[in-house]
Amino acid sequence: MESPEIAPSTPPSSLDNSPPTGLWPDTNAGKPNILFILADQISAPLLRPHNPASPIKTPHIDSLAAKSVVFESAYCASPLCAPSRSSLVTGQLPTKIGAWDNASPLGVDVPTYAHYLRREGYETVLAGKMHFIGEQLHGFEERLTSDIYPGDLGWSVNWDQPDRRLEWYHNTASILQAGPCIRSNQLDFDEEVMFKSTRYLYSAARRKPTDRPFCLTVSLTHPHDPYTIHKKYWDRYENEEIPLPEIDIPQEEQDPHSKRLLHVCELADKKPPVEAVRRARRAYFGAVSYVDDNVGKLMEVLEECGMAENTIVVFSADHGDMLGERGLWYKMSWFEGSARVPLMISYANKYNPKVISNNVSSMDILPTFLDLVGGVIDDRLPLDGKSLLPLIQARNPIRTGNDTVYGEYAGEGTISPLMMIRHGPWKLVICPADPPQLYNLESDPKELRNLTTSQDPNTIAAFASLQAEASKRWDFERIHEDVLRSQRSRRLCWDALTRGRFESWDYQPRNDARESCVFPPKQAHACEVSADDFDDRYIRSKVPLDELELRARYPPVDAMGKELPRAKSKGVAGANNQ
16 A cells, blocks of 8 residues: 655654554544454355355345445455454564464554554554453553463464364364253353443443544454354244255365364264254354344434444454364365455445455555555554555446455464465465365355365466465465464463463453543543543442433433433533533
């Protein structure tokens, strides 16, 4: 993305190193808010915006897609939770930031979209899962919840013992035990995420128009396995035909990486019963509908609070789920069900809805956010993502501009770096331990014909070009050694840290009910904290009762209960037209 040179007189919200002169700069009037909704393990090919024949009921996501720019061919940077999310928030490939597996720390000095937007004057807030290891904020000013997954080194992969199944690996239990529930840890977590997120949005609606815009990331853990969901959502598919996977490949005919994944997931030489497969898929469908209902709740809050017109809404996922296709489950592969993610961007009255077929990456989200709000990217720092704004603004949804995405995987199931290049219709999957795979997704969307031995001249040329690109881009031997070094270091550290007194790195949200001040004075850069900075959830003696109750009411009213304009001063002063 082209960015202007940074002048020495740049204000505090951009890329100089001067300390902030106040709580935030006064240059944010009119900047849009950002609501980023991130689901866990939603496969784009299973959603109706990408597959009209899908049996999954998602009316709210469908409605959002109808008013969004929808990216038909969006890919994660790595088909595993933590590496994918680290790449998403930083806009960098896993090899650039050491995001190898679900126990790889992200460096505290690696800029994320939260850092960039915070420098632009945004309040950056996270609710839900992000699977950070070690440091838990990475530019977010506040986390409203803890994470559902551990923030430590315990889930490090071990390529030194490639045949050993670690206890935390995926297994068949999620499939065999699939079905309805009343509660699960996933439901407990996501309901907290939704409660905290909607409460935050309501609080944002009660602020002054001159306050900072927000970037709220709402990261749900559904529909990630285990495949269980509340009976309400299970029953949505009562008397519905639950289709079985379309593609069934005998295990002896699987490619080497898929065979390893079957071993990792405890499926080698096993085949789940058909009824268990149907139950697992039904529960997954219900979990996607649960995510959809929560998307609807968030959109409803924006609408009823008058924030929809000035809020950019983005919906995506960290990776997909094979859900039994090809005999594979979960993620960890570069097949479409695992690697392709939904990506839709809605900005009311700003950009017309359309579908874009270019290949894009979740790493493109960071520079796109900055472009959408008129922010500045520091071109001196590494960035693999590319802004999608030129595609969003293009008149015709055709393949123009960049059309190549890269993916990198070094987690469980592989024994050497497993890389992917998608260019135009072609997808190359390459790993030093395995024969390469080449697919033409226009003629073979199910990826059934590996074309590496094709005699077609166009295919031969495409294969040679992609192999040359892979050789130029990746030093596989060096990357392999980097991964091994990281795994060994982390295993040693984890072994030590589990001896004696254990100090958790998991995030503890700041929620002191004794304090009613959102920004305690010691965190306010010596600025005087006004009544606008108080938390209205609790009645405390620091704020007069009438003031607090009037300030907490939304929309604001005057002394006789008549509704005031929503941008009007709140509290007793507003009620008396002061």
